[in-house]
Amino acid sequence: MAATAVPVQSRGDLVLADPASPVATVPAAPQILVPATLSTTLDSRPLDLSPLAGPLAKIAQIEAWLGTELIEREEATRVALTALLSGQHAAFIGPPGTAKSLLILLLAQAFDLSKFITLCSPHSKLEDLMGPLRLSQLPHDIYERLTNAYMPASQLVFLDEVFNLSGSLAQTTHRLMNEREFDNGNRVERAPLISVFGASNQIPQTPDSAAFLDRFSFRLWLGYVSRTNFPRLMALYANRPSSAVLRVLAHNMPIFASQHGLLTLAPPPVTLGQDELFSLMWAAAHIPIPQSILSTLDKLYDDLAGKGIYVSDRRWRQSQDALRVNALLDGRGIVTNDDIAVYTNMFWTTREQRVTIAQVVERLGNPLAVAAVDKRDQAKTAYDAAIAAQADTDLDSGRKMNATVEALGKLKETAQSLEALLAQAQQQAMNPTKIQRALDAVQGWRKELSEYVL
Numbered sequence: 001m002a003a004t005a006v007p008v009q010s011r012g013d014l015v016l017a018d019p020a021s022p023v024a025t026v027p028a029a030p031q032i033l034v035p036a037t038l039s040t041t042l043d044s045r046p047l048d049l050s051p052l053a054g055p056l057a058k059i060a061q062i063e064a065w066l067g068t069e070l071i072e073r074e075e076a077t078r079v080a081l082t083a084l085l086s087g088q089h090a091a092f093i094g095p096p097g098t099a100k101s102l103l104i105l106l107l108a109q110a111f112d113l114s115k116f117i118t119l120c121s122p123h124s125k126l127e128d129l130m131g132p133l134r135l136s137q138l139p140h141d142i143y144e145r146l147t148n149a150y151m152p153a154s155q156l157v158f159l160d161e162v163f164n165l166s167g168s169l170a171q172t173t174h175r176l177m178n179e180r181e182f183d184n185g186n187r188v189e190r191a192p193l194i195s196v197f198g199a200s201n202q203i204p205q206t207p208d209s210a211a212f213l214d215r216f217s218f219r220l221w222l223g224y225v226s227r228t229n230f231p232r233l234m235a236l237y238a239n240r241p242s243s244a245v246l247r248v249l250a251h252n253m254p255i256f257a258s259q260h261g262l263l264t265l266a267p268p269p270v271t272l273g274q275d276e277l278f279s280l281m282w283a284a285a286h287i288p289i290p291q292s293i294l295s296t297l298d299k300l301y302d303d304l305a306g307k308g309i310y311v312s313d314r315r316w317r318q319s320q321d322a323l324r325v326n327a328l329l330d331g332r333g334i335v336t337n338d339d340i341a342v343y344t345n346m347f348w349t350t351r352e353q354r355v356t357i358a359q360v361v362e363r364l365g366n367p368l369a370v371a372a373v374d375k376r377d378q379a380k381t382a383y384d385a386a387i388a389a390q391a392d393t394d395l396d397s398g399r400k401m402n403a404t405v406e407a408l409g410k411l412k413e414t415a416q417s418l419e420a421l422l423a424q425a426q427q428q429a430m431n432p433t434k435i436q437r438a439l440d441a442v443q444g445w446r447k448e449l450s451e452y453v454l
Contacts, residue, residue: 047287047333055276056331059085061269062110063329069106069266070099071225071233079345080107081329083218084156084195085281086321089177091162091198091213094222100199102265104158110268111277113194116154120164126172130182137185144185152182155194162198167208177215203350210349217318220345221354280328287324289335296340296364303360304347311347319346338431340365368425369434372418376438379414382407383445390452404452411446418442 049056059081066077076092080103083090092100108115118128127133131150133143147153151173159165173196176182180191196216203221204210213219225233243265249256297316304311319342326339343361348354362370386407389400418439425432 044288049333052283055280058270058272065269071229076103076220079218079220082322082325085284085325087194088217089196090218091216092220092222093200093203096201098222100222101160104197108156112271112273113155115156116151117158119160120162122164124165142185152191155192157196159198163200163204163209170212218345221351284325284328287327293335300364307356309353337365366430368421368430372421372435372438375414375417376441379411379442382410386449404449408449411442415442
């Protein structure tokens with residue numbers, strides 16, 4: 001992973017190319033690509049990510065794989081990866097059966113990390129999370145726990161139904177989640193923890209659980225798969241053996257399961273090693289945030305405050321790491337307006353706040369996408385009116401035809417406007433995804449209405 005540029009000045013952990021060069025470069029590094037110290041001042045030029053082409057390709061494969069395994073969970077997948085690569089924590093909230101647990105279980109397979117997974121309840125005890133007492137030490141008045149294979153010794157932690165934990169038990173995780181330290185007997189253990197993922201069926205309501213939610217930098221609401229993608233969901237699992245049956249066989253007939261390769265979870269296409277993960281985290285920590293983005297964050301602060309949404313200084317600081325990781329996952333060595341989208345899943349405490357934050361973030365981060373959604377909604381109104389006319393038994397065929405032709409004209413005009421926005425977004429290097437989705441929706445409505453005039 002040696003950098004190809006000739007270094008002329010050093011920042012301790014990054015080597016900068018000639019000052020006239022438009023990019024900073026990642027230097028040669030040992031097996032685990034993490035320096036002893038990180039620099040305190042970043043270069044303003046984009047970071048050259050080419051030495052990390054291998055790990056970046058793997059993480060892209062993992063993200064794409066999760067997108068095929070989980071319907072309508074692309075945003076949740078990006079949140080999970082961003083949390084992991086920024087060393088932060090994420091909570092996934094939504095009704096039962098929305099693939100919250102499945103997402104994390106699949107994600108855990110793709111990373112070569114020590115893992116701790118448990119189901120929380122109001123009756124969970126300290127030893128369920130931190131490990132049992134070391135009985136051999138009790139006669140010596142040493143109150144020490146066997147932490148191996150428990151939360152203090154794990155890199156990736158998944159707490160299912162996380163907000164079922166009692167307030168006192170949740171409080172014991174505070175130092176571990178924040179400082180990565182655990183008081184064990186008469187000594188302090190350094191914890192290798194990278195990220196804690198939590199899942200819950202509901203947004204916390206009690207003061208204790210709400211305070212616990214604040215330790216999760218990311219929080220995402222997951223609903224059921226839409227009617228549009230329901231056929232995809234059914235087709236995905238119709239082409240596979242029953243996972244419930246496979247699990248029963250694997251647990252009751254382990255030799256048979258091993259011989260026949262029975263898997264209860266789909267295997268990832270690749271596995272990201274620790275050295276690769278840490279090299280990506282190292283690079284992300286050094287991706288610059290331009291002054292233009294800081295100015296946008298000033299506007300975001302004012303807009304949110306104007307709507308009664310206030311965010312702690314700590315959360316604002318943490319959010320910058322999310323910006324950098326999102327840029328890395330998109331293959332960019334510098335933060336741009338597209339990365340502002342991460343704030344949609346960082347600052348809310350109610351679903352109503354999430355909607356408000358999403359609207360503000362989209363307007364500041366990608367105004368072209370906001371314009372596209374508005375145009376799509378206007379086109380949907382015309383489409384709905386035409387469909388209603390076709391279903392109206394009081395209208396004659398001529399009036400139905402006129403309503404459909406009028407709607408088709410509106411949809412054609414909207415499609416042309418969206419194509420122009422798409423070209424503008426590509427020219428300005430803005431994320432075109434929402435514009436493309438809006439265009440696809442309008443084209444689909446055009447095709448459907450065209451069948452009435454053929």
